[in-house]
Amino acid sequence: MFDIKSIIRPNILTLEPYRCARDDFKTGILLDANENTHGPAIPTPDETELALELNRYPDPHQLELKQQVIDFREKHPNKYTKEKLSVENLCLGVGSDESIDMLLRCVCVPGKDKMLICPPTYGMYSICATVNDVVIEKVPLTVPDFQIDIPAILSKVKSDPNIKLLYLTSPGNPTGKLINVDSIITLLEELLNCWQGLIVVDEAYIDFTEPGSSMSTLVNQYPNLVVLQTLSKSFGLAGIRLGITFCSKELSWYLNAMKYPYNISSLTSNVALKATKQGLEIMENYVSKITEQRDIVLQKLLSLKYVGRNIGGLDSNFVLVEVLDKQGNPSNEVAKQLYNTLATGKSIVVRFRGSELNCVGGLRISIGTEEENKQLLEQFEAVLNDINQ
Ligand SMILES: Cc1ncc(COP(=O)(O)O)c(C=O)c1O
Structure with missing residues (x-):
């Protein structure tokens, strides 16, 4: 067992x-932890910073x-x-x-x-x-x-x-x-x-x-x-x-x-x-926006000529798609080229994952805001078509 x-x-x-000093006594004139009791060395601490007692x-x-x-x-x-x-x-x-x-x-x-x-x-x-x-x-x-x-x-x-x-x-x-x-x-x-x-x-x-x-x-x-x-x-x-x-x-x-x-x-x-x-409601709201966008992004990516399978699943805030070469085969070379051109030429950064086991040609794309995703999709298609010309 x-x-x-x-x-x-x-x-x-x-x-x-x-055993921390504060485990013994919590209140009073606290001179037990070698803290600076004058306060934090920041110019004009705002209310929150003061309330947090950052010197402690x-x-x-x-x-x-x-x-x-x-x-x-x-x-x-x-x-x-x-x-x-x-x-x-x-x-x-x-x-x-x-x-x-x-x-x-x-x-x-x-x-x-x-x-x-x-x-x-x-x-x-x-x-x-x-x-x-x-x-x-x-x-x-x-x-x-x-x-x-x-x-x-x-x-x-x-x-x-x-x-x-x-x-x-x-x-x-x-x-x-x-x-x-x-x-x-x-x-x-x-x-x-x-x-x-x-x-x-x-x-x-x-x-x-x-x-x-x-x-x-x-x-x-x-x-x-x-x-x-x-x-x-x-x-x-x-x-x-x-x-x-x-x-x-x-x-x-x-x-x-x-x-x-x-x-x-x-x-x-x-x-x-x-x-x-x-913050829970805000988090839940973000999650529903991201999952909604995830489906839109994936659908669009899968409709592209040089994108193969959705390699992964739909349980996260990203998708993992397979990038193809001209012949329609999953290609790390094309995926890397696409990744590099997007990052250096278009300022859109995704992650190359093609070296991971059973992920040949894989690019992992975090789902962004609607506007970010729109730009990603536009550039992704244009650059990929260009590479495979
Ligand atoms: C599976 C997994 N675990 C843990 C982490 C790291 O989490 P944290 O930011 O809390 O260190 C990541 C970050 O990408 C992740 O993908």
């Missing part, structure tokens, strides 16, 4: 979390923000949810990128343990693993539907006890495809009894798909499940760097113990508190 203590690195298991260290626990995130996620719980989330299930990070790194440092012994990914997928998993001296193993997503290959994953993790993390990106990047919830449940249940490892579901794009698709409300039922979310996408807040890890209370305790105590700045939490309450 899965036991979280058996996979947490011994140095983390015995870690005494840093931020709150290491962020309980109000965590509760708001929970309230938001529990509005559309996964249909299998049986238990409520609590603030003890959450750990906040400097974007999902910090959460990815933290999980690696928590369970993978450098030079020994491994992480399993399912390409094509988000590039930071490999980078973080390499930085932490953790070997990457791969089980590709199935083609053409970009779902997980359950038998291959089961056989891989069962045959290699050094694999400690399995990363699933749902919806995927660059695939734009939600991974079937029942498939993830199958893996969670199968592996709970025979694998000492964590299934991490990265849900950076979850708000662009059907409500209720998130696995985040299931972490109390599956101690081997971790879900990552971010305010960088649907909330339009990539600049504040806020990532959320949902997991069992036990694992969350260790993650919170090992994180830098002041990783979430007062500026970040101030904005995040607004976004996850008063």
Whole structure:
């Protein structure tokens, strides 16, 4: 049976979390944290800046923000949810990128343990693993539907006890495809009894798909499940760097113990508190505009002579399309040329993804505003026709 203590690195298991000055006393003449009590060195702080007390260290626990995130996620719980989330299930990070790194440092012994990914997928998993001296193993997503290959994953993790993390990106990047919830449940249940490892579901794009698709409300039922979310996408807040890890209370305790105590700045939490309450309607409005535009952009792209398949799915805020050469074959050469000319000649920047597994000729296009999309479509067609003349 899965036991979280058996996979947490011994140095983390015995870690005494840093005790902040503010954990002891919160009010009075506070001369305990070596802060500058005169105030922040900015010329004329506005009301908000003053209220934020930027000369003070931020709150290491962020309980109000965590509760708001929970309230938001529990509005559309996964249909299998049986238990409520609590603030003890959450750990906040400097974007999902910090959460990815933290999980690696928590369970993978450098030079020994491994992480399993399912390409094509988000590039930071490999980078973080390499930085932490953790070997990457791969089980590709199935083609053409970009779902997980359950038998291959089961056989891989069962045959290699050094694999400690399995990363699933749902919806995927660059695939734009939600991974079937029942498939993830199958893996969670199968592996709970025979694998000492964590299934991490990265849900950076979850708000662009059907409500209720998130696995985040299931972490109390599956101690081997971790879900990552971010305010960088649907909330339009990539600049504040806020990532959320949902997991069992036990694992969350260790993650919170090992994180830098002041990783979430007062500026970040101030904005995040607004976004996850008063901002929800705005976010939902953005999401519906983006998904509406996504369908229009895709339809138009697919009607072009030198665009082949929609390689990916429609669960994210981007599309992944196949660029063809004159003969009608998917072509990385033409895709790269198109990408370069659009960026340097037309100031329209998309992403070449043709080197990713099973994405030959692939360009990934984030869905912009209606006006941005209009310009993209015009130039995309003109430049592509020109290249294939
Ligand atoms: C799948 C996936 N996860 C995580 C991230 C990074 O999120 P954050 O901005 O919260 O670090 C991205 C960014 O593109 C992503 O595509």
